[in-house]
Amino acid sequence: MTTAEKTSVRRAPFKAGRMGVCKALTVALLLSAPFSAQAKAVEPEIYTPVAPTIDQARANILIARQLQFTHFRDLGISDKLSGDVFDAYLNYLDGQRVYLTGGDIETMSKVRNRLGSALKTGQLQPGFDIYNLVQQRIIERLQFALETLDDGIEKLDFTTNETILLDRSEAEWEPDRQALDALWVKRIKNAVLAQRLNGADDDDIIDTLQRRYEGQLKRAYQARSEDAFQAYMNAFAGMWDPHTSYFSPRTSENFNINMSLSLEGIGAVLQADNEYTKVVRLVPGGPASKQGQLKPADRIVSVAQENEKPVNVIGWRLDEVVDLIRGPRNSVVTLEVVPASSSDETLTKSISINRDEVKLEEQSASKDTIELDRNGQKYTVGVITIPTFYADFRAMQAGDPNYKSTTRDVRKLIAELQQEGVDGLVMDLRNNGGGALHEANDLVGLFIDTGPTVQIRNSSNEVQVLNDDDASVAYDGPLVVLTNRMSASASEIFAGAIQDYGRGLVVGSQTFGKGTVQAVRPLNHGQLKITQSKFYRVSGGSTQHKGVIPDIEIPSRIDKTRIGEDALDHALPWDQIDAVPHTRYFDFSGIIEELRKRHDDRFAKSPDFRLLQQEIDFLNEQRQRETVSLNLDERTVQQEQIERTRLTIANARRELRGDEPFESLEELEDWQDQQAADLGSTDEELDFVIREGGDIMADMLELDKRMASILTPQQFAAQAEAL
Structure with missing residues (x-):
C-alpha cells in the first residue's frame, strides 16, 4: 500500500x-x-x-x-x-x-x-x-x-x-x-x-x-x-458523590483495581480524568513512591516498555492503561507525564520505574530521633513515620502471634524510643492515605486511657461509636502529629482524635477531607461502589470535606485546588452531630499563640522555609497562568525564565547544604534522575518539616514543663481549679 x-x-x-x-x-x-x-x-x-x-x-x-x-x-x-x-x-x-x-x-x-x-x-x-x-x-x-x-x-x-x-x-x-x-x-x-x-x-x-x-x-x-x-x-x-461509581464486569474481575485502582507493578493509585489517566496517590513502599519522581495529579500521556516505542494512552480506558503499565518484576516501564506543576499540557517529562511488588514490610512504621539544643538544654525528640494503616489479615486469621500491624509496630517503636530517653514524640502521617479503620482506632488507644475514637453515621442516621477499651497507654508524653493534604481517611481519624482529646498538637497542612465509607455491591452486570456512611470526630464534626485543620500550619507544595475532597465535584458537605463524652488531657489555649509566634519567627529566619515559600510562589504563578503564547520568541523567553527560576531555587538549596551549584538545567535533571534511582535518598522538605515538628515540641517543653509528663484528667482538673 x-x-x-x-x-x-x-x-x-x-x-x-x-x-x-x-x-x-x-x-x-x-x-x-x-x-x-x-x-x-x-x-x-x-x-x-x-x-x-x-x-x-x-x-x-x-x-x-x-x-x-x-x-x-x-x-x-x-x-x-x-x-x-x-x-x-x-x-x-x-x-x-x-x-x-x-x-x-x-x-x-x-x-x-x-x-x-x-x-x-x-x-x-x-x-x-x-x-x-x-x-x-x-x-x-x-x-x-x-x-x-x-x-x-x-x-x-x-x-x-x-x-x-x-x-x-x-x-x-x-x-x-x-x-x-x-x-x-x-x-x-x-x-x-x-x-x-x-x-x-x-x-x-x-x-x-x-x-x-x-x-x-x-x-x-x-x-x-x-x-x-x-x-x-x-x-x-457521580451526582451522589465522587466516590460512588460503577465498575464494569472487566474492572470487577480484579479486586485491587475494583477497590483502589492500585496498579500491580509500580504502586500508584489512578483514576480517569477526562481523556487522561491521572495519578491520585502513590502506594507507600511501592516502586513509584521509592523512585520519587511520579507525583499526585500528574497525568499520563504515554507508556513505554523496555526498548520499545512509547504508546500514547490519551483517550484510553483506565483498565487498558492499567494493563499496559503492569508487567513482570524487575522490568522497566517508562511513563511520559504532564507534571502536576505544569501549566501547559504539552510540557511533559519521562519517568522510568522498575516494576516490583509492594511488600508489607516496606509500608511499615519506622523511627528516628532529632537532637535539639535550646540555650544549653538538650532535647531528644522521637519521630515515628507511618506510611499507611496496615494489618496482615492473613497472618492474623491464621493465628500468628507475630503478625504485623500498624498499632503493634508503633507500640514496639515507642518502647524503643523510650529506652533511648526521648523527651517528646512526633508522629508523621504525611502522605498517609489511610487503610484499616480498626488500626486507626487501636492506634489512638496507645495514647489515651479509654474512650471513643470515631463516630460512624449511616443513611438512616444511626450512629455507631468505635471505642478504645484498653486502659493501658503506650505513651503519655508530649505529642505532635504531622499532616499534609495527602493525609486521608484513617489518618484524619487519628489526627482528629488526638486533637479533640487535647492529647497533642496537629502540625502541617489541612488534610484531604475523605470522611466517607464505601461498600461494593454486586449487580447483574458489574458492581456498584456506593457511599453508605460518614465519619465524625468525637467532638461531633465530620472529617468529610473539611478534613483536619492543623493547630500550626506549614505551607506545602501540593495544590489544594486540585487535590482534596473539596476539589471534587458533588462531594458530600461537612456537617456536625452530637459530641460523645471524651476527656481533654491538656488545654493548649494558654500556649498556642506563643507556639505559633515562635514558629513564625523561626520560619521568617529560615533559609529552608524561604526557599520552600519561593518554590510555592513559583508553582502558584505557573498554575494561575490562563494562556500560553504561540509566538516562538515570546515562548522561548517564558521557558528560559522558568528554567532559570528552577535552577536558582535548586542551587540555593544546594548552597545551604554546602554542595556545588548546577551549571545548567540539564545537569540538575540528570542529578534528579540519579537521586530517583537511589532509593536511599531523602526528601529535603520531609527533613525540614520534621525538624520543625521537633522545634515545636521543644517549644512546648520550654513553655510548659507540665508537658514533660501529661497530666491525668484528675490532676488537670485539680490544677485548673487551683489556678
Missing part, C-alpha cells in the same frame, strides 16, 4: 454504520452536522455506533434504585439532576470542549431534562446517542489534526501574537466546525512549539504527534458498548 493509500484510509470519512440500531435522536444528531470530506477510492474505516444491551438496561435500573434508596445522600431523580447528569456526561466525554460545537450542544440539549426519567427505567439510548455523536466528532477532529500534519508543520506560523487557553473546561463551546478547525490548528502549534523548545527536530515531532493522534483515532473506532455504559453510569452515580 502506498503512502497516499495509507493516508486515504486514515483520513477517510466515517459513516453512520448500523443506523438501524439507533433511534430517531441518533439520526437527528448525526444528520445535524454532515462531514464535508469526500469519499476516497480506498474503502474507508467506518465507525459503528454502539448500542445498549439488555443486561446493561437491567443494571441501570438496579443502580438507580440503589442510589435513591441506599446512598448516604438523600437525592431524588429530578429535572435538575437530569440536567446535572447531562453536564457531567459531556464533561467526561469532552471536558476541554475541543470536539463538540455549539450546534452539537444545542441538538443534544433536547434530551437534557429527559435523562433522569429514562435512567429510572433503564432507557439508555439517549445516553448512547450522545456517546456516539461525541465519538464521531472525536474522529473528525483527529482526522483534521493528521491532515494538518500531512500538510507540513513548516507551514505553521509562530511569529503571530496568538495565545491559547490552557484550561477550556469553562470556555464557551466553539460555534461551528470552522472555529474548531482554528482551535485545533492552535493546539497543534502549541504541541509543536513545546517539543521544538525541548530540542526535538521536526521529523521527530511529526512522528510523535502522528503516533499520538493515530493511537487516539484507533481507540475511537474501537469504542465498545461497555465504554459508553460505564461513562454514562459514572456521570449518573
Whole structure:
C-alpha cells in the first residue's frame, strides 16, 4: 500500500454504520452536522455506533434504585439532576470542549431534562446517542489534526501574537466546525512549539504527534458498548458523590483495581480524568513512591516498555492503561507525564520505574530521633513515620502471634524510643492515605486511657461509636502529629482524635477531607461502589470535606485546588452531630499563640522555609497562568525564565547544604534522575518539616514543663481549679 493509500484510509470519512440500531435522536444528531470530506477510492474505516444491551438496561435500573434508596445522600431523580447528569456526561466525554460545537450542544440539549426519567427505567439510548455523536466528532477532529500534519508543520506560523487557553473546561463551546478547525490548528502549534523548545527536530515531532493522534483515532473506532455504559453510569452515580461509581464486569474481575485502582507493578493509585489517566496517590513502599519522581495529579500521556516505542494512552480506558503499565518484576516501564506543576499540557517529562511488588514490610512504621539544643538544654525528640494503616489479615486469621500491624509496630517503636530517653514524640502521617479503620482506632488507644475514637453515621442516621477499651497507654508524653493534604481517611481519624482529646498538637497542612465509607455491591452486570456512611470526630464534626485543620500550619507544595475532597465535584458537605463524652488531657489555649509566634519567627529566619515559600510562589504563578503564547520568541523567553527560576531555587538549596551549584538545567535533571534511582535518598522538605515538628515540641517543653509528663484528667482538673 502506498503512502497516499495509507493516508486515504486514515483520513477517510466515517459513516453512520448500523443506523438501524439507533433511534430517531441518533439520526437527528448525526444528520445535524454532515462531514464535508469526500469519499476516497480506498474503502474507508467506518465507525459503528454502539448500542445498549439488555443486561446493561437491567443494571441501570438496579443502580438507580440503589442510589435513591441506599446512598448516604438523600437525592431524588429530578429535572435538575437530569440536567446535572447531562453536564457531567459531556464533561467526561469532552471536558476541554475541543470536539463538540455549539450546534452539537444545542441538538443534544433536547434530551437534557429527559435523562433522569429514562435512567429510572433503564432507557439508555439517549445516553448512547450522545456517546456516539461525541465519538464521531472525536474522529473528525483527529482526522483534521493528521491532515494538518500531512500538510507540513513548516507551514505553521509562530511569529503571530496568538495565545491559547490552557484550561477550556469553562470556555464557551466553539460555534461551528470552522472555529474548531482554528482551535485545533492552535493546539497543534502549541504541541509543536513545546517539543521544538525541548530540542526535538521536526521529523521527530511529526512522528510523535502522528503516533499520538493515530493511537487516539484507533481507540475511537474501537469504542465498545461497555465504554459508553460505564461513562454514562459514572456521570449518573457521580451526582451522589465522587466516590460512588460503577465498575464494569472487566474492572470487577480484579479486586485491587475494583477497590483502589492500585496498579500491580509500580504502586500508584489512578483514576480517569477526562481523556487522561491521572495519578491520585502513590502506594507507600511501592516502586513509584521509592523512585520519587511520579507525583499526585500528574497525568499520563504515554507508556513505554523496555526498548520499545512509547504508546500514547490519551483517550484510553483506565483498565487498558492499567494493563499496559503492569508487567513482570524487575522490568522497566517508562511513563511520559504532564507534571502536576505544569501549566501547559504539552510540557511533559519521562519517568522510568522498575516494576516490583509492594511488600508489607516496606509500608511499615519506622523511627528516628532529632537532637535539639535550646540555650544549653538538650532535647531528644522521637519521630515515628507511618506510611499507611496496615494489618496482615492473613497472618492474623491464621493465628500468628507475630503478625504485623500498624498499632503493634508503633507500640514496639515507642518502647524503643523510650529506652533511648526521648523527651517528646512526633508522629508523621504525611502522605498517609489511610487503610484499616480498626488500626486507626487501636492506634489512638496507645495514647489515651479509654474512650471513643470515631463516630460512624449511616443513611438512616444511626450512629455507631468505635471505642478504645484498653486502659493501658503506650505513651503519655508530649505529642505532635504531622499532616499534609495527602493525609486521608484513617489518618484524619487519628489526627482528629488526638486533637479533640487535647492529647497533642496537629502540625502541617489541612488534610484531604475523605470522611466517607464505601461498600461494593454486586449487580447483574458489574458492581456498584456506593457511599453508605460518614465519619465524625468525637467532638461531633465530620472529617468529610473539611478534613483536619492543623493547630500550626506549614505551607506545602501540593495544590489544594486540585487535590482534596473539596476539589471534587458533588462531594458530600461537612456537617456536625452530637459530641460523645471524651476527656481533654491538656488545654493548649494558654500556649498556642506563643507556639505559633515562635514558629513564625523561626520560619521568617529560615533559609529552608524561604526557599520552600519561593518554590510555592513559583508553582502558584505557573498554575494561575490562563494562556500560553504561540509566538516562538515570546515562548522561548517564558521557558528560559522558568528554567532559570528552577535552577536558582535548586542551587540555593544546594548552597545551604554546602554542595556545588548546577551549571545548567540539564545537569540538575540528570542529578534528579540519579537521586530517583537511589532509593536511599531523602526528601529535603520531609527533613525540614520534621525538624520543625521537633522545634515545636521543644517549644512546648520550654513553655510548659507540665508537658514533660501529661497530666491525668484528675490532676488537670485539680490544677485548673487551683489556678
